[in-house]
Amino acid sequence: MAAGAPAAFAAMPQKGRGGPRLQKKLTGFAIRPDYLTEAEHIPGFWVSTFDGVQRFLTSNVRKGTVRTIGTTAGGRPIRAVFYGKPRSGAGTSTFSGALGYGDVRAWVGPDYEKKVYWGMAAIHGGEFEGIVGMVNLLAVLETGADLRGKRWPELSAAAAALDRIVLLPIVNGDGRSRVPLRMGSHRGSDYTVAEYFNTGGRPDGSLIGWPQCKEYIPLDFSKTQFPGGYPNDAGVNIQHDDFFGNPQPETRALFTLAASERPDLTMNMHTGATFVHPLRSFIEPALQPSFEGVYRSIMTALTKAGLQATDDPAKEANPSREGLSSFNLDSAINMHCGALAVLVESPSHTFSTAKRQGQPFLHTPEHLVDAQLICHQQAMQFLVETGGRWRWTPNPRSKWRTPSAG
Numbered sequence: 593m594a595a596g597a598p599a600a601f602a603a604m605p606q607k608g609r610g611g612p613r614l615q616k617k618l619t620g621f622a623i624r625p626d627y628l629t630e631a632e633h634i635p636g637f638w639v640s641t642f643d644g645v646q647r648f649l650t651s652n653v654r655k656g657t658v659r660t661i662g663t664t665a666g667g668r669p670i671r672a673v674f675y676g677k678p679r680s681g682a683g684t685s686t687f688s689g690a691l692g693y694g695d696v697r698a699w700v701g702p703d704y705e706k707k708v709y710w711g712m713a714a715i716h717g718g719e720f721e722g723i724v725g726m727v728n729l730l731a732v733l734e735t736g737a738d739l740r741g742k743r744w745p746e747l748s749a750a751a752a753a754l755d756r757i758v759l760l761p762i763v764n765g766d767g768r769s770r771v772p773l774r775m776g777s778h779r780g781s782d783y784t785v786a787e788y789f790n791t792g793g794r795p796d797g798s799l800i801g802w803p804q805c806k807e808y809i810p811l812d813f814s815k816t817q818f819p820g821g822y823p824n825d826a827g828v829n830i831q832h833d834d835f836f837g838n839p840q841p842e843t844r845a846l847f848t849l850a851a852s853e854r855p856d857l858t859m860n861m862h863t864g865a866t867f868v869h870p871l872r873s874f875i876e877p878a879l880q881p882s883f884e885g886v887y888r889s890i891m892t893a894l895t896k897a898g899l900q901a902t903d904d905p906a907k908e909a910n911p912s913r914e915g916l917s918s919f920n921l922d923s924a925i926n927m928h929c930g931a932l933a934v935l936v937e938s939p940s941h942t943f944s945t946a947k948r949q950g951q952p953f954l955h956t957p958e959h960l961v962d963a964q965l966i967c968h969q970q971a972m973q974f975l976v977e978t979g980g981r982w983r984w985t986p987n988p989r990s991k992w993r994t995p996s997a998g
């Protein structure tokens with residue numbers, strides 16, 4: 593079987609603006625049948641498919657507001673959920689201008705004290721853990737409990753102390769729809785199938801692989817057996833889009849939303865690690881100490897929950913372990929709106945090479961959801977406790993006053 597666009601969101605050609613266009617080959621990929629084996633028991637809380645998430649948003653979000661913020665290259669809606677009130681008014685300068693002036697409030701505007709949190713998942717469509725985490729986070733925000741019925745009082749309290757929450761469970765609906773699985777079967781320590789569904793397979797079925805998948809953007813789908821869930825339907829891995837030239841509609845939608853919301857902190861949830869950990873994004877150097885604060889907060893909590901390689905927070909929560917990532921979507925979001933842009937990598941539900949306390953360790957679906965929710969909880973708590981972007985880079989000498997105060 594092949595993953596086609598759902599009829600309701602049938603592929604439509606992109607118009608104008610130049611840049612990569614819709615791929616000619618979008619369906620009929622010759623995926624090996626044995627790669628398509630689903631997990632024997634898929635828990636009810638594992639909401640991961642494009643259609644499943646749309647249904648969840650429509651049926652379960654009542655306190656939040658669901659809005660379509662854009663359309664993918666393949667014509668699928670990009671939906672976001674909003675809680676709280678947005679920042680009102682505008683600053684007196686551009687983000688770049690505000691940095692040059694020496695006070696980010698000149699960009700953020702009169703509501704600079706508001707704390708705005710942003711979470712997004714499935715920039716890469718084959719990475720389900722972030723989606724499932726986002727859906728369970730939405731369940732906590734709506735009901736106080738995740739889809740297993742587990743209550744998260746600390747997470748609920750942190751969320752309640754924020755002014756605004758913006759969540760995007762599936763950014764790359766094209767890539768997600770292309771991967772025809774809800775929950776893949778566990779393959780022991782073999783990552784072949786996980787990698788195939790992420791970065792794709794060559795015509796002979798061999799893996800394109802990471803980071804080789806980044807050599808060709810856009811990827812020509814006709815030169816693959818399966819293009820993987822990384823790209824959108826124009827073949828572009830939006831984590832590495834042409835940000836300043838001809839960005840894809842997904843990226844444009846994120847940029848427009850980011851400029852309007854001016855989030856303090858953005859969490860970009862991916863899969864591709866042995867244990868959950870945030871990566872150090874290539875962002876403003878002035879924000880690196882705040883990244884390290886978020887990192888310590890998340891990693892300490894994960895260690896205490898038994899979800900790291902050892903039980904030693906001094907070792908696991910040491911941010912000097914994280915080298916600097918290359919320029920990517922998180923860098924662009926930071927440069928566009930000033931957010932502390934954090935990318936988190938999760939283990940996959942389909943294979944495990946992890947060792948904990950020296951022994952092989954299997955992340956169960958329950959562990960994976962717990963880790964996702966701990967990441968959001970700790971990041972939210974960090975934002976609540978430290979006050980947000982304007983407090984992370986204060987300028988005591990600045991004389992900037994809100995426009996309304998004259």
Ligand SMILES: [Zn+2]
Nearest residue numbers: 716719862863
């Ligand atoms: Zn990824």
